[in-house]
Amino acid sequence: MRAMSDNGSLRRGRPGYDQQGILEVAVAAFNQYGYDATSMGVLADRLGLSKSAIYHHFASKDEILERALDDALSALEGVLNEADAAGGRAADRVDQVLRGAVHVLVSKLANVTLLLRVRGNTEVERRALARRRAFDKAVTALVEEAQAEGTLRSDIDASVVSRLLFGMINSIVEWYRPGGREDADKLADDVIAVALDGLRMPTANRVEELLG
Amino acid sequence: MRAMSDNGSLRRGRPGYDQQGILEVAVAAFNQYGYDATSMGVLADRLGLSKSAIYHHFASKDEILERALDDALSALEGVLNEADAAGGRAADRVDQVLRGAVHVLVSKLANVTLLLRVRGNTEVERRALARRRAFDKAVTALVEEAQAEGTLRSDIDASVVSRLLFGMINSIVEWYRPGGREDADKLADDVIAVALDGLRMPTANRVEELLG
DNA sequence: GTCTATATTGAGATAGAC
DNA sequence: GTCTATCTCAATATAGAC
Numbered sequence: 001m002r003a004m005s006d007n008g009s010l011r012r013g014r015p016g017y018d019q020q021g022i023l024e025v026a027v028a029a030f031n032q033y034g035y036d037a038t039s040m041g042v043l044a045d046r047l048g049l050s051k052s053a054i055y056h057h058f059a060s061k062d063e064i065l066e067r068a069l070d071d072a073l074s075a076l077e078g079v080l081n082e083a084d085a086a087g088g089r090a091a092d093r094v095d096q097v098l099r100g101a102v103h104v105l106v107s108k109l110a111n112v113t114l115l116l117r118v119r120g121n122t123e124v125e126r127r128a129l130a131r132r133r134a135f136d137k138a139v140t141a142l143v144e145e146a147q148a149e150g151t152l153r154s155d156i157d158a159s160v161v162s163r164l165l166f167g168m169i170n171s172i173v174e175w176y177r178p179g180g181r182e183d184a185d186k187l188a189d190d191v192i193a194v195a196l197d198g199l200r201m202p203t204a205n206r207v208e209e210l211l212g
Numbered sequence: 213m214r215a216m217s218d219n220g221s222l223r224r225g226r227p228g229y230d231q232q233g234i235l236e237v238a239v240a241a242f243n244q245y246g247y248d249a250t251s252m253g254v255l256a257d258r259l260g261l262s263k264s265a266i267y268h269h270f271a272s273k274d275e276i277l278e279r280a281l282d283d284a285l286s287a288l289e290g291v292l293n294e295a296d297a298a299g300g301r302a303a304d305r306v307d308q309v310l311r312g313a314v315h316v317l318v319s320k321l322a323n324v325t326l327l328l329r330v331r332g333n334t335e336v337e338r339r340a341l342a343r344r345r346a347f348d349k350a351v352t353a354l355v356e357e358a359q360a361e362g363t364l365r366s367d368i369d370a371s372v373v374s375r376l377l378f379g380m381i382n383s384i385v386e387w388y389r390p391g392g393r394e395d396a397d398k399l400a401d402d403v404i405a406v407a408l409d410g411l412r413m414p415t416a417n418r419v420e421e422l423l424g
Numbered sequence: 425g426t427c428t429a430t431a432t433t434g435a436g437a438t439a440g441a442c
Numbered sequence: 443g444t445c446t447a448t449c450t451c452a453a454t455a456t457a458g459a460c
Binding site for chain 2: 032034036150153160163164172174187191194196198199200201202
């Protein structure tokens with residue numbers, strides 16, 4: 001409740017952590033070693049604190065994870081809600097969701113990375129997985145709409161399409177590293193370009209030559 | 213060295229495990245809970261053995277992981293080598309590598325899944341990551357060749373292209389479940405279709421309408 | 425090839441002083 | 443808000459019998 005409690009990520013001085021400051025360091029460690037392989041001891045070392053100091057801010061290791069996952073999930077769900085609220089053609093909403101998802105991935109890279117690696121070992125993890133499944137289901141429904149509309153090819157199953165799309169998008173967390181705001185836009189453009197138009201040169205001969 | 217040592221996965225009777233039999237159960241558990249979160253105790257329970265019985269077959273938990281990762285990596289490297297040996301246009305070799313990778317993913321689903329989740333916590337894991345990086349690098353070189361050749365669009369960086377492609381392909385392990393041989397071919401077809409031609413209906417209006 | 429111990433380490437978490 | 447010290451439990455791994 002002190003004044004400095006609200007500017008977590010801006011305060012970079014060593015001691016006197018708030019939840020946000022601890023969260024950032026913890027998530028980075030979780031992503032580097034994996035959640036299970038990251039001990040409270042290692043976490044304490046990274047923070048320059050004792051283990052018990054961490055327990056002053058969080059009730060358990062699990063609770064740290066819960067906070068980080070909720071942040072990522074809320075952002076992704078927000079993208080979906082915005083697209084739904086915007087209305088319009090399904091194809092436009094698909095476009096909006098894909099671009100929005102790329103931006104969330106980039107802006108909340110660490111937390112989303114953590115989310116994508118959750119296996120469902122604990123109640124916290126299982127709740128997160130349930131929210132992810134709901135998100136995936138909504139995206140699949142959107143793709144189905146776009147197929148019915150005639151704007152997306154319908155020779156591939158909608159759930160396969162949405163899984164491949166998000167497989168591509170989600171894989172960004174494996175290699176993308178910060179670097180500015182316009183990079184996220186360019187990345188989103190590239191993803192959309194590959195997803196909608198494919199990699200083949202528009203002028204190149206089609207099926208026969210490449211796949212023959 | 214007994215006769216039954218060579219038919220591991222075919223022998224389904226409970227006791228009298230060989231390395232292969234233990235490996236399969238272990239990898240399944242590693243994928244379900246995550247490697248670090250899977251204890252030798254849980255593994256023993258699943259095998260219907262005591263912990264010490266496992267140590268008769270493997271020197272350590274790490275060695276079990278090493279075997280599984282090597283199997284997946286060797287298969288993927290084999291795909292690359294075959295494509296290189298086949299020669300021909302870069303575009304054809306890209307196609308061959310993508311299809312081959314999908315088939316390896318499907319045929320060695322469990323081991324590849326494990327490989328894709330390795331974080332680099334131990335020497336074994338770091339060696340596996342190094343082999344993965346070498347594979348990725350070779351694929352990127354292949355994409356560059358195809359771009360220079362004029363068969364793949366060159367407005368997107370080759371390393372981004374290969375990362376998005378393999379992001380899409382690798383994500384298959386998250387949802388694909390057995391189900392027959394032709395499924396793998398159909399899946400490979402779908403991946404190639406999305407990757408090369410994109411999702412947009414060939415007849416639909418292009419950039420202006422969808423992205424406007 | 426498997427078992428019942430057991431050694432040993434490190435984990436998550438708590439108590440209570442400052 | 444942080445510390446030292448400690449509890450408790452579960453982990454990997456080993457010893458040695460059958």
